[in-house]
Amino acid sequence: TFDVLVVGGGPAGASAAIYAARKGLATGIVADKFGGQVAETVGIENFISVAKTEGPKLVANLENHVKDYDVDVMENQKAIKLAANGLFDVELENGASLQSKTVLLATGARWREMNVPGEKEYRGKGVAYCPHCDGPLFKGKRVAVIGGGNSGIEAAIDLANIVEHVTVLEFDSKLRADEVLQRKAKSMGNITIITQAQTTQVNGDGTRVNGLTYTDRKTGESHDVVLAGIFVQIGLIPNTEWLKGVVDLTPRGEIIVDARGQTSIPGVFAAGDVTNTPYKQIIIAMGSGATASLGAFDYLIRHSEA
Ligand code: FAD
Incomplete structure (x- = not known):
């Protein structure tokens, strides 16, 4: 039986496991990957105190x-079920089940993809999902944002404050973003918004993105846009x-947590991109993993016999 069973081995889960182990708690971590x-990240330049690193390097660390x-x-173990019966029971895809006094959910999120030719090929080579992370790489260049919701x-x-020009492509006939954001975007001189635009292809020169193709859903005509980067902002799942x-x-679908990272079930905590905490970043995921782990520790000292 574990004191703390962490589900998820990203930055949130790793941080949570280290904090729990440092409290002398019996700690397990189950991670699909x-x-x-x-x-999956190429360059990381906003993990404070490490000026520049790469995804696989940070993962190894x-x-x-x-x-x-x-x-x-x-x-390489996937959790498929969480149940409470005095202890918590986490069932794995391989049929095994693990028992723990507390569970810490850190299963993260995934960006919704456009699923068009070229997207996978040029991921990290011009196709990006995180403006906070990769925006500065496109300083002075032309980029597109796919999606006209709030995040887009x-x-x-x-x-627009960093790059030369931004083209926003929205599938629908109108933007879904808040009015105030739309007004702000329209007031900026270097943002062009195109609605009823279905992106059909990411174009590149074999090494990097050099444009995209979209279909005007009103006329059915196909158009090419020349640019260096494409930020896909159609949802984080x-x-x-x-x-x-x-x-x-x-x-x-985000797990609702309180200030200590506790979910609606006492003894079950959550951290990182899987929660309703705003802003999804490595440093934030690690911080919330530490918070949730200390939350679990607090819970344990109040709820377990000596
Ligand atoms: P994740 O990293 O998503 O980890 C989730 C973990 O849970 C994984 O181990 C996964 O295998 C596991 N898991 C999921 N489901 C199950 C299950 N059912 N059972 C068991 N395990 C499960 N952030 C930055 O700060 N700087 C950057 O430069 C940056 N660049 C990025 C570039 C890309 C391409 C992407 C996709 C993201 C980038 N981010 C960046 C965001 C950052 O990676 C995330 O905010 C961070 O990884 C979230 O950490 P997490 O631990 O909450 O979740």
């Missing part, structure tokens, strides 16, 4: 740091399909 989204402690690391328009406003009806989620 250790490293999470960081494993995370894993080594976790393995410095007495943490039971269970890799926020990204466009953010990028939390990995909570297996938790529906178990812990309280927002309408978008």
Whole structure:
């Protein structure tokens, strides 16, 4: 039986496991893929105190740091069910089940993709998902933002301060972003908004993105746009399909947590991109992993016999 069972091996889960182990708690970590989204990241320049690193390097550091402690690391294991019966029971896809006094959910999220030719090929080579992370790489260049919801328009406003020009492509006939954001975007001289635009292809020269093709859904005509970067902002999907009806989620599927990282079930905590905490970043995920782990520690000293 674990004191703290962490589900998820991204920055939030790794941080939570280290904090728990340092409290002398019996700690386990179950991860489908250790490293999470960081494993797919090329350059990282906003992990404070490390001026520049790469995803796989940071993942190796995370894993080594976790393995410095007495943490039971269970890799390539997917959790499929969480149940409470005095202890918490986490069922794995392979049929095994793990028992723990507290559970810390850190299963992260995934960006919704456009699913068009070229997107996968040029991921990290001009196709980006995080303006906070990759915006500065496109300083003085032309970029597109796909998606006219709040995150798309926020990204466009953010990028317009850095890049030469931003083209926003929205599938629908109108933007879904808040009025105030739309007004702000329209007031900026270097943002062009195109609605009823369906992106059909990411174009590149074999090494990097050099444009995209979209279809005007009104006329059916196809257009090419020349640019250096494409920010896809059509949604971040939390990995909570297996938790529906178990812990309280927002309408978008994010786990609702309090200031200590506790979910709607006492003893079940959550951290990182999977939660309703605003702003999804490595440094924020690590901070919230530490918070939730200390929350679990507080819970344990109040709820377990000596
Ligand atoms: P994740 O990193 O998503 O990790 C989730 C973990 O849970 C993984 O180990 C996964 O395998 C596991 N998991 C999921 N479901 C299950 C399950 N059912 N059972 C068991 N395990 C499960 N942020 C920055 O700060 N700087 C950057 O430069 C940056 N660049 C990025 C570039 C890209 C391409 C992407 C996609 C993201 C980038 N981010 C960046 C965002 C950052 O990666 C995330 O905010 C951060 O990884 C979130 O950490 P997390 O631990 O909450 O979740």
